[in-house]
Amino acid sequence: MTELRGPVRVVGAGLIGTSIGLALARLGVVVELVDADPDTALMAERIGAGSRLVQIEPQLVVVAVPPDHVGQVVAEQLEQTDAIVTDAASVKSKPLADAARLTGDLSRYVGSHPMAGSERNGPLAARADLFDGATWAITPHETSAPEAVELVRRLAEASGARTVELSVEDHDLAVARVSHLPHLMSALAAGTLVDAPNSHLQLSGQGVRDVTRIAAGDPKLWTQIVSANSTALTGLLEQIRGELDRVLVALGKEEAAEELTTILGQGVSGAVRVPGKHGAPHIDLVTVLVTIPDRPGQLARLFADAAESGANVEDLRIDHSPGRPVGEVELAVKPGSVDQLVDVLTERGWVVHR
Amino acid sequence: MTELRGPVRVVGAGLIGTSIGLALARLGVVVELVDADPDTALMAERIGAGSRLVQIEPQLVVVAVPPDHVGQVVAEQLEQTDAIVTDAASVKSKPLADAARLTGDLSRYVGSHPMAGSERNGPLAARADLFDGATWAITPHETSAPEAVELVRRLAEASGARTVELSVEDHDLAVARVSHLPHLMSALAAGTLVDAPNSHLQLSGQGVRDVTRIAAGDPKLWTQIVSANSTALTGLLEQIRGELDRVLVALGKEEAAEELTTILGQGVSGAVRVPGKHGAPHIDLVTVLVTIPDRPGQLARLFADAAESGANVEDLRIDHSPGRPVGEVELAVKPGSVDQLVDVLTERGWVVHR
Incomplete structure (x- = not known):
């Protein structure tokens, strides 16, 4: 059985690399921190993610540099050490192809992708618990x-994560579907708002807020991500363009209403497949709407009352339109808890709607 | 000065019509309920939204029937009564054109669009406070x-809403931008997930959940909505198709990275323009992340502690990856409250990240 003994060399002390260092430090694994920018490495060292100077050869190297450089650094590390090498890039085929072009034997390399992050970057955004349960x-x-596969699995588990094994191609198609394509669609939808007059934006509701939220991500980082996954993405984007053309042809033609309903129906079928919390489909939860005055302390009162009903709030959302003095909180609970929750909240004077 | 005295005839006792009835009933305005389906009208009457039989001629008629029939019912009501007539459809140019084709004088007609709703339909989903602050x-x-304009304004205010006056064309372009286009983009993105293997969906995070949420809306209703607004939507969809083609050409070409960054940058510029709560831009709020164990009562404890810090939680989001035993709650507060909030939460043992 392969044990993770360390040292682990982390190349790239950004959010992901430094968080891996912090997670391993919890277990006493020796971590070596390397970064092209000496200040970044120093910062990561100061917050306890490892040391810049480790005399012992690494057992494992984790390459956590920006997407464009991953393949090259993987190849370098394979040549400079006898260690097992992995990376943390969000696309897997391009780093593999890049590394294969630069070095011969790739048996010590296994790609990986810790699926956690933050809207913040850099070592100061890092956290020991970033991967807990991810x-x-x-x-x-x-x-x-x-x-090599086994050691990378140990790394993921030591960092607190749950592992999923996929082929390189499957992984890239999966993230194209559940991450890169949604990001591009969000960006394109948001892009149409750039020139909109303020009076138009005043009519915004929760829907456009949700659809455009992820479009606020760093354009340079996302250019690298989507470029690295261009093969998988191109297929999906062509599929989208085909559907878009169907919509454009059908729009406004009475005889084509069924065509539109079919396309929108596909959207419903896809949306309900997206797993909610804990991988469970959303449809397993029941939502309850509670009207809530916009004053400090109301949420505390609501959740205290909800907790007393014995219901565990699995998900929640505050829904508010601009200018509304009251908000609406949507609580998602298991079907078995809903009656009790509604009874207790109603009894305590909340305006509750199922 | 035009006063809203009533009676108000509501044609179409669905969610919107019945909610208007309930809101007006709060003020003692006499409401007449009309629906093509006698059971629906009866249900609306039973929950107190008005009466099915009112002997006095209406002062105002509110047409709240499905989008496809609005223009026709508006024309009928103009011919059958001397009342001022409005409607509640989410698209304004098509009902106006339809009514103009069917009747001569439209001076007593003013379109309107109460921007509130629910994922539920029918009179039983109706609420007297649906429009409060909307x-x-x-x-x-x-x-x-x-x-006529003045009386419709009185209706909106009596229902608890804040009014915005727009031309018919401006309104339709605005909702195409902030509602119909986001809906279609969400549906197209979700549609690519229909055939995805479960192993791909396992990699879903909060981003794809947000982007695809509104795609779950009723396909038949949305077919009517987008069809009625085909002119405004077609222009936007052609703009999207142009950008999509730019992305497809640029993807995977190193020399075109700047082109991609520009398109993604437009997305950032658009996303930050979407107003948050109370019409204020999102950037005026500071977010704080708190790690939270997935057990009943933890949210209550968190919000009680947050309230004691004096901070008003303006927005919140639970962020969880499938399979994570802990969740993360993102609290958005005014910049002036953030230090106090972080201090109090940290003191009470919460793991807090800015």
Whole structure:
């Protein structure tokens, strides 16, 4: 059995690399921190993510540099050490192809993708618990050695994550679907608002807020991400363009209403497949709407009352339109708790709607 | 000065019509309920939204029937009564054009659009407070009489809403931008997930959940909505298709990275323009992340502690990846409250990140 003994060399002391360092430090694993920018490495060291100077050869190298440089750094580390090498990039085929072009034997390399992040970047945004309970995809390629796969799995588990093994190609198609395409669609929708008069934006509701939220992500980082996954993304974008053309042809033609309903129906079928909390489909939860005055302390009172009903709030959302003096809180609970929750809240004077 | 005295005839006792009835009943205004389905009208009457039989001629008629029938019912009501007539459809140019085709004098007609709703339909989902603080767009056309505009404004205010006056064309372009286009983009993104293997969906995070949420809306209702607004939507969809083509050409070409960054940057500029709570831009709030164990009562404890710090939580979001035993709550507060909030929460043992 392959044990994670360390040292672990982390190349790239940004959010992900430094968080891995902090997570391993919790277990006493020795971490070596390397960064092209000496100040960044120093900062990561100061917050306890590892040391800049470690005399012992690493057992494992984690490459956590910006997407464009991953393949090259993986190749360098394979040549400079005898360690097992992994990376943390969000796309897996391009780093593999890049590394294969630069070095011969890739048996010590196994790609991986810890699926956690933050809207903030850099070592100061790092946290020891960033990966606790998160999904960490492990993507062996054809020549990956079994002990290399096993060691990367140990790394993910030591960092607190739950591992999922996928092929390189499957992984990239999966993230194209559930991350990169949604990001591009969000960006394109948001892009149409740039020139909108303020009076138009005044009519915004929760829907446009939700759809455009992720479009606020760093354009340079996302250019690297989507460029690295261009093959998988191109197929999906062509599919979208085809559907868009169907919509454009059907729009406004009475005889084509069924065509539009079919396309929108596909959207419903897709939306309900997106897992909610804990991987469970959203449809397993029941939502209850509670009207809430916009004053300090009201949420505390609401959640105290909800807790007394014995219901665990699985998900929640505050829904508010601009200018509304009251908000609406949507509580999602298991079907078995809903009656009790509604009874207790109503009894305590809340305006509750199912 | 035009006063809203009533009676108000509501044609169409669905969610919107019945909620208007309930709101007016709060003020003692006599409401007449009309619905093509006698059971629906009876249900609305039973929950107190008005009466099915009112002997006095109406002062105002509110047409709240499905989008496809609005113009026709508006024309009928103009011919059958001397009342001022408005409607509640989410698109304004098509009902106006339909009514103009069917009747001569439209001076007693003023379109309007109460911007509130629910994922539920029908009279049983109705609420007297549905419009409290919501935006209610009023869209006079060229021949609308000033006293008609004034009376519709009174209706909106009596229902608890804040009014915004826009031309018919401006309104339709605005909702195309902030509602119909986001809905279609959400549906198209969600549609690509229909055939995805479960292993791909396992990698879903909060981003895809947000982008695809509104795609779950009723396909038949949305077909009517987007069809009625085809002119405004077609222009926007063609703009999207142009940008999509730019993305497809640029994707994967190193020399075109700047082009992608520009398109994604437009997305950032658009996303930050979407107003948050109370019409204020999101950037005026500071977010604080708190790690929270997935057990009943933890949210109550958190919000009680937050309230004691004196901070008003303006917005919140639970962020959780499938399979994570802990969740993360993002609290948005005014910049002036953030230090105190972080101090109090940290003191009480919460793991807080800015």
